[in-house]
Amino acid sequence: MAKELKREGLSEEKKGLILALLAEGHSERRVASILNISKTAVHKNKIKQQTLGTTKPQTGRGRKRLSVDQDDRQLIRMSLNNRRMTSSDLQKEWEMTAGIKCTARTVRNRLLGAGLKSCKARKKPFINEKERARPSMGDVPVNAISLDLLRDARETVRTSPLGVINTPMIPWCQTTLPLNIPCNIHIKLENMQRTGSFKIRGVANQFARRPKGGNFVTMSAGNYGKSFAYATKHYGSKGKVVMPETAPESRSTLIQSFGCEVERVPTSCLINVVNRCVEENDMTFLHSYDDLDLIAGHASLGFEILELMPQPDVVVVCCGGGGLLAGVAAAIKLSGCVKTRIYGVEPEGACTMYKSLIEKKPVGMDSESIASGLAPPTAGTLPYELCQSYVEEIVLVSDEEIKSAVSTLYRAGLLVEPSGCAAFAAIANNRIPDIAGRNVVVILSGGNIGKDELTNFAD
Ligand SMILES: Cc1ncc(COP(=O)(O)O)c(C=O)c1O
Numbered sequence: 001m002a003k004e005l006k007r008e009g010l011s012e013e014k015k016g017l018i019l020a021l022l023a024e025g026h027s028e029r030r031v032a033s034i035l036n037i038s039k040t041a042v043h044k045n046k047i048k049q050q051t052l053g054t055t056k057p058q059t060g061r062g063r064k065r066l067s068v069d070q071d072d073r074q075l076i077r078m079s080l081n082n083r084r085m086t087s088s089d090l091q092k093e094w095e096m097t098a099g100i101k102c103t104a105r106t107v108r109n110r111l112l113g114a115g116l117k118s119c120k121a122r123k124k125p126f127i128n129e130k131e132r133a134r135p136s137m138g139d140v141p142v143n144a145i146s147l148d149l150l151r152d153a154r155e156t157v158r159t160s161p162l163g164v165i166n167t168p169m170i171p172w173c174q175t176t177l178p179l180n181i182p183c184n185i186h187i188k189l190e191n192m193q194r195t196g197s198f199k200i201r202g203v204a205n206q207f208a209r210r211p212k213g214g215n216f217v218t219m220s221a222g223n224y225g226k227s228f229a230y231a232t233k234h235y236g237s238k239g240k241v242v243m244p245e246t247a248p249e250s251r252s253t254l255i256q257s258f259g260c261e262v263e264r265v266p267t268s269c270l271i272n273v274v275n276r277c278v279e280e281n282d283m284t285f286l287h288s289y290d291d292l293d294l295i296a297g298h299a300s301l302g303f304e305i306l307e308l309m310p311q312p313d314v315v316v317v318c319c320g321g322g323g324l325l326a327g328v329a330a331a332i333k334l335s336g337c338v339k340t341r342i343y344g345v346e347p348e349g350a351c352t353m354y355k356s357l358i359e360k361k362p363v364g365m366d367s368e369s370i371a372s373g374l375a376p377p378t379a380g381t382l383p384y385e386l387c388q389s390y391v392e393e394i395v396l397v398s399d400e401e402i403k404s405a406v407s408t409l410y411r412a413g414l415l416v417e418p419s420g421c422a423a424f425a426a427i428a429n430n431r432i433p434d435i436a437g438r439n440v441v442v443i444l445s446g447g448n449i450g451k452d453e454l455t456n457f458a459d
Helices: 002-007 012-023 028-035 039-052 070-082 087-098 104-113 147-158 199-208 223-235 249-257 267-281 292-308 323-334 352-359 381-390 399-411 418-428
Strands: 169-171 184-189 215-219 238-244 261-265 314-318 341-347 393-397 439-444
Touching: 012 028, 012 039, 028 039, 028 381, 147 199, 147 292, 147 323, 169 292, 184 292, 199 223, 199 292, 215 223, 215 267, 223 238, 223 249, 238 249, 238 267, 249 261, 261 267, 292 323, 292 381, 314 323, 314 418, 323 341, 323 381, 341 352, 341 418, 352 381, 352 393, 393 418, 399 418, 418 439
Parallel strands: 184 439, 215 238, 238 261, 314 341, 314 439, 341 393
Antiparallel strands: 169 184
16 A cells, blocks of 8 residues: 555655545545546545544644645635535535534534635635525546436536537538548537537536526636636626637637636646636636536537437547546446447547556646647546546547548538547548448537638648
């Protein structure tokens, strides 16, 4: 056990943080995600400390202040604020994690005493039951993500005031596709979805499960930011999108047109600015790919595919942080299509999920690709866990192949952005194994590309 911890190279400070977060009622998965370490390391550290008898939260005058550095504090605050919990939720979690009986008030006091006293947002960390919209799907372990939970989200998306549509799925019948493999390809046109991409599905479920008129912040230069802004307008919420200063000006203008504030900052400052908004302005951070409500909303796309093709042989999905792939794969596999092979597709220069599945933990890299939506710095923790269970394999395509797919689809009358094309590029370049004679579904996940950008692609 000690060996395992050593292998992961956990500092004493990190070990202390693990305990502090667990004591605050966070699940092991959540703690792993916050500290960017594996769940196994969290679990083993917890067991080890329990054996040594140190997990019991310290109380009374002699209580030690936790040794937590500034960055870690900010991360913790951000994730705490991302959770909409009542005091009794916290009480239950505390009882489960720490194994002691206590009142909701004790929980509150313990949390306030856990080295986070100065955080403004902690003064209002809990919402009362009336404030809740539908309950957030929250922080459940992967094996608790059930078909019922995803179906519930599907219903929420279907009836959302945001007007999410059932996008068409059509058989590929163009002769322009340079494909020699005889298989039945069906393309699911999420480029025709409201706001131009699938992201609105997850956003519809996220917003339905948070208080109306909330104050939200996110960081995105792309499709998530657009759907987020659209949702804030419809829900009468306040919203702010922190974007890299390298993002096209037209994207900021569009987001501002929905009434959202935009702050453009150097890429390296994105997270700090979000933290500041959470701490100083009491805003709630919404994640663009690592959030259960969002992923469950994306799962609606998987259910729609099955309504039109009950037993697809192969489904191919573009992958960035992994939220879309995880949602679609979970919906299909949990619906009983255990033989359906689901492939994620990433650019060669931004293959975080590919690496994560090899290294058996979510990892990051200096991502770079023409498909910017597929190039986040790290794979999502929850998406990684779901992909591990439900995805066959991640395949890679080059930027050249993505560019060529944009052109091929354009010639076929379809406007699809580079991030929405990767799955199609994988098929066109014969990257998916054993598809001859199979029913193959390819998701074209987004169509937000301007005329000016299109001029960069060959005819
Ligand atoms: C068009 C498009 N497809 C796919 C993705 C990848 O989604 P995820 O980050 O959920 O993997 C994105 C992400 O922004 C996108 O914009």
